[in-house]
Amino acid sequence: MKKIEAVIQPHKLEDVKEALKGIGIDGMTVIEVRGHGRQKGHKEIYRGMEYQVDLLPKIKLEMVVAEARAEEVVRTLATAARTGKIGDGKIFISDVAEAIRIRNDDRGEAAL
Amino acid sequence: MSDSAVLARSPEAESLAHTLASRTSDVEDLVRSAWARFIGARSGVALAATGGFGRRELFPHSDVDLLIAVESESELSALRDPLEAFLRHLWDADLRPSHAVQTVAYCGAGHEDNLELSISLLDRRYVAGDPGVFRSLDERFSAFLAKSKLALARALAAKTEARHAKFQNTIYHLEPDVKNAPGALRDLQTVRWFRQLRGQQIALDAPFEFLTRTRIRLHEIFGRDYNVLSFEAQDTIWDDAAAGMRGYFQYARAVERELERSLEHASTDPGTLLGRFHDWRSRLSTSEFTVSRDRVLLRDPGRDTGLRVFEFAARHGLRLAPDTVERLASYAPRVSWADWKALLSTDHASVAFRAMQQTGTLSAVLPEWRRIESLVVRDFYHRYTVDEHTLVAIASLESVRDARFANLLTEIPDPWIVRFALLLHDIGKGSGGDHVTESARIAGEVLARLDAPGQDRAAIEFLVRHHLELSTVMTGRDLEDSATAQHLVSRVETVERLKQLAMLTYADITAVNPEAMTPWRLEQLWRTYLLAHRALTTGLYSERIHASVDVSAGRAAFLEGLPVRYLRTHSFEQIDAHVALARELESRAVAVEIAHDRRIYTLTLMARDRSGLFAGIAGAISAFGLSILKAEAFSNMQGIIVDTFTFADSNRMLELNPTEVDRLRAMVRRVAEGRQDPGQLLRARPKPAPPSRQARFEPSVRVTNGASDTATLVEIVAEDRPGLLYDLARAISDADCNIEVVLIDTEAHKALDVFYVTALGGKLPEPRAMELQSALLSACEGR
Numbered sequence: 083m084k085k086i087e088a089v090i091q092p093h094k095l096e097d098v099k100e101a102l103k104g105i106g107i108d109g110m111t112v113i114e115v116r117g118h119g120r121q122k123g124h125k126e127i128y129r130g131m132e133y134q135v136d137l138l139p140k141i142k143l144e145m146v147v148a149e150a151r152a153e154e155v156v157r158t159l160a161t162a163a164r165t166g167k168i169g170d171g172k173i174f175i176s177d178v179a180e181a182i183r184i185r186n187d188d189r190g191e192a193a194l
Numbered sequence: 195m196s197d198s199a200v201l202a203r204s205p206e207a208e209s210l211a212h213t214l215a216s217r218t219s220d221v222e223d224l225v226r227s228a229w230a231r232f233i234g235a236r237s238g239v240a241l242a243a244t245g246g247f248g249r250r251e252l253f254p255h256s257d258v259d260l261l262i263a264v265e266s267e268s269e270l271s272a273l274r275d276p277l278e279a280f281l282r283h284l285w286d287a288d289l290r291p292s293h294a295v296q297t298v299a300y301c302g303a304g305h306e307d308n309l310e311l312s313i314s315l316l317d318r319r320y321v322a323g324d325p326g327v328f329r330s331l332d333e334r335f336s337a338f339l340a341k342s343k344l345a346l347a348r349a350l351a352a353k354t355e356a357r358h359a360k361f362q363n364t365i366y367h368l369e370p371d372v373k374n375a376p377g378a379l380r381d382l383q384t385v386r387w388f389r390q391l392r393g394q395q396i397a398l399d400a401p402f403e404f405l406t407r408t409r410i411r412l413h414e415i416f417g418r419d420y421n422v423l424s425f426e427a428q429d430t431i432w433d434d435a436a437a438g439m440r441g442y443f444q445y446a447r448a449v450e451r452e453l454e455r456s457l458e459h460a461s462t463d464p465g466t467l468l469g470r471f472h473d474w475r476s477r478l479s480t481s482e483f484t485v486s487r488d489r490v491l492l493r494d495p496g497r498d499t500g501l502r503v504f505e506f507a508a509r510h511g512l513r514l515a516p517d518t519v520e521r522l523a524s525y526a527p528r529v530s531w532a533d534w535k536a537l538l539s540t541d542h543a544s545v546a547f548r549a550m551q552q553t554g555t556l557s558a559v560l561p562e563w564r565r566i567e568s569l570v571v572r573d574f575y576h577r578y579t580v581d582e583h584t585l586v587a588i589a590s591l592e593s594v595r596d597a598r599f600a601n602l603l604t605e606i607p608d609p610w611i612v613r614f615a616l617l618l619h620d621i622g623k624g625s626g627g628d629h630v631t632e633s634a635r636i637a638g639e640v641l642a643r644l645d646a647p648g649q650d651r652a653a654i655e656f657l658v659r660h661h662l663e664l665s666t667v668m669t670g671r672d673l674e675d676s677a678t679a680q681h682l683v684s685r686v687e688t689v690e691r692l693k694q695l696a697m698l699t700y701a702d703i704t705a706v707n708p709e710a711m712t713p714w715r716l717e718q719l720w721r722t723y724l725l726a727h728r729a730l731t732t733g734l735y736s737e738r739i740h741a742s743v744d745v746s747a748g749r750a751a752f753l754e755g756l757p758v759r760y761l762r763t764h765s766f767e768q769i770d771a772h773v774a775l776a777r778e779l780e781s782r783a784v785a786v787e788i789a790h791d792r793r794i795y796t797l798t799l800m801a802r803d804r805s806g807l808f809a810g811i812a813g814a815i816s817a818f819g820l821s822i823l824k825a826e827a828f829s830n831m832q833g834i835i836v837d838t839f840t841f842a843d844s845n846r847m848l849e850l851n852p853t854e855v856d857r858l859r860a861m862v863r864r865v866a867e868g869r870q871d872p873g874q875l876l877r878a879r880p881k882p883a884p885p886s887r888q889a890r891f892e893p894s895v896r897v898t899n900g901a902s903d904t905a906t907l908v909e910i911v912a913e914d915r916p917g918l919l920y921d922l923a924r925a926i927s928d929a930d931c932n933i934e935v936v937l938i939d940t941e942a943h944k945a946l947d948v949f950y951v952t953a954l955g956g957k958l959p960e961p962r963a964m965e966l967q968s969a970l971l972s973a974c975e976g977r
Binding site: 092093096116135137141165173 | 673
């Protein structure tokens with residue numbers, strides 16, 4: 083099993099959800115986060131006042147999928163989240179040792 | 195009426211009381227037999243029932259409150275093992291004992307850190323053990339109570355208020371806790387305790403019956419001590435959940451009212467500092483209203499005071515006394531648009547609306563309010579009923595914590611428009627259709643009935659119709675995309691509306707639930723606001739009116755070439771007045787009009803363009819000792835310039851001396867015609883004291899060539915002072931630049947000026963732009 087974590091632009095959430103739904107991925111955790119990568123922050127000037135904007139609002143998605151499907155999910159996610167501009171985000175993939183459904187103690191991929 | 199008559203219960207309530215008493219009795223038998231088995235007939239220790247068990251009101255799965263009272267601490271070591279076995283036996287019997295072990299002496303004294311014990315002992319009752327120990331406990335606690343009633347009542351009030359704060363001080367939760375929420379069973383019991391402390395008794399039959407029945411059902415449904423009336427439970431308990439919840443709120447309101455009376459009684463003591471402060475507030479009393487203990491009372495209950503009692507409460511942040519609420523029940527005064535405006539302009543308008551809702555006046559003067567009263571619209575995020583969400587939204591504007599939005603609110607000259615729009619923004623909920631469309635339709639009807647002036651009406655209707663616009667954009671669109679900015683510009687149209695909409699959105703999100711306005715959403719909303727603000731500000735000059743449609747020929751000729759902003763910020767009445775004023779130019783070089791609304795004056799000047807004209811008028815107004823708040827300058831295709839200056843008559847000079855208005859008009863005319871030097875006039879004025887060092891800040895001048903195709907944008911932020919605008923406009927004229935469009939605003943002692951300037955009919959080349967920037971910086975500093 084693979085855990086896929088993606089940090090994406092907030093306005094891309096609906097597109098990504100739809101695309102993943104299209105390939106049968108319904109379960110995910112969505113978290114509102116703030117941060118910056120290479121995009122870094124910048125200064126906003128409003129009516130003479132300078133505001134340092136160093137943490138930009140982003141959306142973080144987390145999902146665990148069967149290893150065989152990981153590549154397809156990542157490809158779909160990246161395509162849907164891409165605008166081609168700086169700030170599109172990142173995807174991280176890691177191994178998951180075990181998954182357990184609390185309700186009935188299902189284990190492994192059956193719990194996904 | 196005797197106590198027994200007051201306390202006689204309805205058959206329904208009696209039957210429920212019987213159900214609870216019967217459960218209590220069953221549990222009591224079990225507890226007694228366990229006591230006999232494990233503790234036996236030893237002396238020096240007694241078992242008392244407290245809390246709900248003591249009252250014989252034990253709910254199916256609630257805790258069984260027990261007090262194990264010992265004569266002295268020396269009894270404890272011998273009791274440890276038998277008590278452990280006794281309690282374990284109760285747990286094994288599926289009870290949930292909640293026990294305390296205390297000495298009689300401890301129970302008979304007040305303990306600030308153990309108020310729970312004193313309160314639970316109000317419902318003490320002997321169950322088993324040494325009767326002498328219980329008698330001693332009873333006597334000692336009764337003696338303590340006799341001398342500490344006031345302190346206990348005050349502690350109970352503080353505890354109640356702390357509990358209410360956990361529920362955001364409102365009964366109107368979509369999924370209320372029928373035990374602990376404001377207006378629920380704990381409050382009902384608190385009312386009884388307060389009465390008990392005052393030697394009185396009270397029956398709250400109907401609420402008791404409803405709340406008790408509901409809590410019993412919840413325990414049955416969930417099989418445990420679960421008291422949240424969740425959506426799922428609402429559907430299980432009632433066939434018509436909406437009607438069921440309306441019933442719930444009706445009873446919760448009744449409990450809340452009674453509790454309010456009790457809290458009021460317990461809250462103030464003139465001997466305390468707080469008490470003295472409350473008394474000091476009584477100096478706020480007027481010929482119509484008395485302020486006592488921070489509550490408003492009517493001096494003459496028979497007199498119709500319109501909305502003034504609510505306005506008075508809102509202005510001073512006071513609540514109505516329970517007596518006033520009772521007297522004003524269903525009070526339905528005749529209300530004019532001016533009354534609404536006055537009410538909405540107060541700093542604590544939410545206080546007024548709460549009071550109006552309490553008395554039923556809000557739905558009497560705004561019948562549409564009934565549509566959303568106690569209305570539950572199930573939603574994953576919303577925590578309150580629709581009416582409560584609306585009132586929380588209005589209140590949220592009274593304590594904006596984020597500095598950026600707090601400042602933004604101060605930039606809105608008429609925040610009452612935002613408050614009125616908030617009052618109506620969800621009024622169409624529950625209709626089954628799209629609530630935004632329905633709310634806008636109802637808002638239109640309300641505003642027509644109230645005979646709201648065209649501009650107010652348009653602004654409020656706009657806000658209601660677009661109240662989800664910024665929320666949608668901030669989560670659904672790319673904030674880096676210029677198309678998003680253009681989308682917002684096309685929807686919002688003016689900076690003024692954008693500011694109102696941003697604050698409305700801020701309030702709307704904040705009122706969804708206490709955690710809804712996360713730093714994430716705050717940041718997204720601010721970014722969305724900035725995006726639209728930048729697009730609207732830089733688009734000020736580039737968009738011009740051409741081939742005006744839907745207007746008369748006279749209007750069309752005048753409008754041709756004016757910035758689109760002019761059309762968006764002026765009503766047709768104002769445009770017609772300007773068209774008429776422009777006609778005066780056929781017979782004279784300069785046309786001047788001065789109008790006022792209370793102490794705010796507006797001077798409109800039209801003339802053929804002439805270098806230094808704008809600077810001259812600004813100088814003339816400042817030389818007259820008047821403080822310029824806003825200014826705009828536009829010109830149309832015919833070369834007619836339209837300058838508008840808004841200024842404050844802070845010293846009431848014009849108001850008290852009407853001939854001064856004529857003198858000002860004549861002076862402006864002389865300056866505009868070049869017959870008087872405004873610089874000379876200004877030099878004759880006394881120099882004002884500079885602001886304190888702390889209030890000072892560095893001026894900033896930004897010159898941008900990318901904002902417009904044909905003009906250079908100059909944005910200035912500087913400390914405001916008399917004559918500043920004259921100095922800035924003069925510096926631009928002296929640099930041989932033309933002022934094409936001007937937008938001047940002030941905020942406290944800060945001047946915020948936007949000029950679009952040209953030289954030789956186009957943008958300023960880079961070296962000239964730099965020179966102008968330097969000249970303007972010098973002008974900001976009065977050099």
